[in-house]
Amino acid sequence: MKANEEQKSPVQRLLDKKNKNGFLGKGEKAIPVILFLMAAVSVVTTIGIVLTLIVETFTFFKQVPLAEFLTAKVWYPFSKTDASYGILPLFIGTLKITLIAALTAVPIGLAVAIYLSEYASEKVRKVMKPILEVLAGVPTIVYGFFALTFVTPILRAVFPSLEMFNAISPGVVVGMMIIPMIVSLSEDALSSVPDSVRQGALALGATKWEMTWRVAFPAALSGIIASIVLALSRAIGETMIVSIAGGSTPSASLDLTTSLQTMTSYIVQVSTGDVGFGTTIYYSIYAVGFTLFLFTLAMNILAQKISRRFREEY
Amino acid sequence: MGIVALKTKTKKINEQPLVERQTVYSTKNCNLWYGNHHALKNINLDMKEREVTAIIGPSGCGKSTYIKTLNRMVDLVPNVKTAGVIEYRGRNIFSKDFHVEELRTRVGMVFQKPNPFPKSIFENIAFGLRIHGIKNKQLIHETVEKSLRQAAIWDEVKDRLHESAYGLSGGQQQRLCIARSLALEPDVLLMDEPTSALDPVSTLKVEELIQELKEKYSIIIVTHNMQQASRISDKTAFFLNGEVVEYDDTYTIFNHPKDHRTEDYITGRFG
Numbered sequence: 001m002k003a004n005e006e007q008k009s010p011v012q013r014l015l016d017k018k019n020k021n022g023f024l025g026k027g028e029k030a031i032p033v034i035l036f037l038m039a040a041v042s043v044v045t046t047i048g049i050v051l052t053l054i055v056e057t058f059t060f061f062k063q064v065p066l067a068e069f070l071t072a073k074v075w076y077p078f079s080k081t082d083a084s085y086g087i088l089p090l091f092i093g094t095l096k097i098t099l100i101a102a103l104t105a106v107p108i109g110l111a112v113a114i115y116l117s118e119y120a121s122e123k124v125r126k127v128m129k130p131i132l133e134v135l136a137g138v139p140t141i142v143y144g145f146f147a148l149t150f151v152t153p154i155l156r157a158v159f160p161s162l163e164m165f166n167a168i169s170p171g172v173v174v175g176m177m178i179i180p181m182i183v184s185l186s187e188d189a190l191s192s193v194p195d196s197v198r199q200g201a202l203a204l205g206a207t208k209w210e211m212t213w214r215v216a217f218p219a220a221l222s223g224i225i226a227s228i229v230l231a232l233s234r235a236i237g238e239t240m241i242v243s244i245a246g247g248s249t250p251s252a253s254l255d256l257t258t259s260l261q262t263m264t265s266y267i268v269q270v271s272t273g274d275v276g277f278g279t280t281i282y283y284s285i286y287a288v289g290f291t292l293f294l295f296t297l298a299m300n301i302l303a304q305k306i307s308r309r310f311r312e313e314y
Numbered sequence: 315m316g317i318v319a320l321k322t323k324t325k326k327i328n329e330q331p332l333v334e335r336q337t338v339y340s341t342k343n344c345n346l347w348y349g350n351h352h353a354l355k356n357i358n359l360d361m362k363e364r365e366v367t368a369i370i371g372p373s374g375c376g377k378s379t380y381i382k383t384l385n386r387m388v389d390l391v392p393n394v395k396t397a398g399v400i401e402y403r404g405r406n407i408f409s410k411d412f413h414v415e416e417l418r419t420r421v422g423m424v425f426q427k428p429n430p431f432p433k434s435i436f437e438n439i440a441f442g443l444r445i446h447g448i449k450n451k452q453l454i455h456e457t458v459e460k461s462l463r464q465a466a467i468w469d470e471v472k473d474r475l476h477e478s479a480y481g482l483s484g485g486q487q488q489r490l491c492i493a494r495s496l497a498l499e500p501d502v503l504l505m506d507e508p509t510s511a512l513d514p515v516s517t518l519k520v521e522e523l524i525q526e527l528k529e530k531y532s533i534i535i536v537t538h539n540m541q542q543a544s545r546i547s548d549k550t551a552f553f554l555n556g557e558v559v560e561y562d563d564t565y566t567i568f569n570h571p572k573d574h575r576t577e578d579y580i581t582g583r584f585g
Binding site: 193194196197199200201202203204205206207210214215218219 | 385387390415416417418419420422423425427429430431432433441442444445446491494495498
């Protein structure tokens with residue numbers, strides 16, 4: 001018996017052992033089931049969130065007509081006598097922040113991505129990428145206080161007419177927050193352009209910048225646009241920075257120097273206040289949340305469409 | 315395949331040149347190191363215009379390194395160091411006042427694997443003109459057509475000029491890359507194993523193309539295919555371990571090699 005055992009090849013012995021433990025049979029079958037359950041958790045959660053949003057939003061629209069929500073120009077739910085629920089001021093507040101964030105983050109983010117992928121030496125890349133990743137990991141509340149206690153005073157020293165709460169300071173800081181996202185995704189897109197294509201351009205007498213701008217950048221454009229749209233949808237959903245440094249005055253004015261309120265900061269204001277459960281104000285945060293959800297959903301669909309449209313295959 | 319079989323296939327070319335051809339590339343004591351690895355050792359070669367010069371040799375012999383040095387694409391490799399002189403039309407390509415972009419504009423290159431840009435067929439050819447500041451639409455259109463015709467691919471692509479170059483077959487892509495180089499009307503065309511990724515039919519087309527192009531251009535081609543070298547080239551250089559073992563008329567190299575290592579290689583005893 002023992003002699004027989006020794007005659008077997010090592011692989012055969014391993015297989016025998018596995019078979020004896022029933023590993024090849026049971027374990028292999030259980031793994032996909034476990035993995036599926038894990039995947040199901042996230043899907044079920046998403047469905048649950050969307051359902052809650054929809055149900056509570058319907059309750060809100062039973063109390064406030066949809067027409068008022070969409071057309072009224074004032075958002076003033078706290079009035080006892082003359083409450084007004086027009087989404088426009090919150091929408092404009094969000095738009096102002098997003099626009100300033102985009103103006104800050106897109107040029108800087110793309111410049112850094114191009115630098116890291118095309119120009120930086122291996123050494124520089126090894127130092128800069130982790131620093132950027134740390135920047136991405138800073139909690140947004142820290143950014144919020146950075147905006148309020150550092151950026152705002154500097155801006156006010158330069159422009160005295162700027163109010164304590166304004167759109168510029170949180171907008172710029174939201175932009176800084178999304179820079180790492182743009183850099184990281186755009187750099188991935190640029191790095192995946194094959195070197196052979198770059199060499200083709202250089203061999204035609206192109207300078208490094210001509211090669212980067214006319215070959216590598218267009219080839220990576222779909223990934224770059226997707227990164228911008230995804231980063232902007234994060235800017236739209238950003239809450240803490242605008243709650244802390246943007247103020248809480250819903251305003252439909254396009255003035256960037258005055259206090260404002262975004263959709264997210266309104267939700268925070270209501271959630272942290274002592275608004276009673278079941279009141280119209282309570283349901284209004286779901287309506288606002290649902291609007292925000294549609295907004296970012298549209299951005300994500302747009303990102304996918306754009307990246308398909310501009311796809312240059314290699 | 316023995317030397318006899320090759321002999322019958324090799325025609326005697328340029329036995330008595332009627333006009334003295336000028337030298338395009340003159341390499342003098344060229345050395346190159348990748349870090350500590352001495353990849354090219356004391357290369358001395360003169361190449362004439364409107365000739366096809368083939369560079370043959372086993373893998374790792376330095377033939378690819380050498381051709382990439384001729385247009386300084388080898389600069390892209392980190393830790394590369396060169397010594398010696400390579401003169402292109404009398405100017406040292408390593409000298410500071412010879413811009414590498416100018417050199418590469420005058421010396422086109424076709425790579426081992428077709429590498430079209432992820433753009434339309436038209437834009438692939440127009441790219442070289444655009445980076446050199448040509449904006450005249452008519453001139454660009456004419457040059458695109460002319461280059462595609464020269465590269466014998468016009469008939470295959472004329473109805474789909476604005477489709478992606480990636481929809482072409484490998485052989486078509488390679489001819490597109492040749493057309494891309496021709497658009498700049500280069501003086502020299504460097505080809506680094508241009509047919510090694512192609513099927514036999516496409517290979518034949520590219521070889522025929524090379525025969526036509528040598529009327530106008532000087533061609534330097536690296537190949538690991540000795541039959542190809544004997545079919546298409548006027549001169550052949552045999553590289554081994556970073557050195558030029560023998561450089562002569564292709565007919566002589568394949569029929570009366572002077573060095574026994576050349577004979578061993580072309581008769582298939584190693585490599």
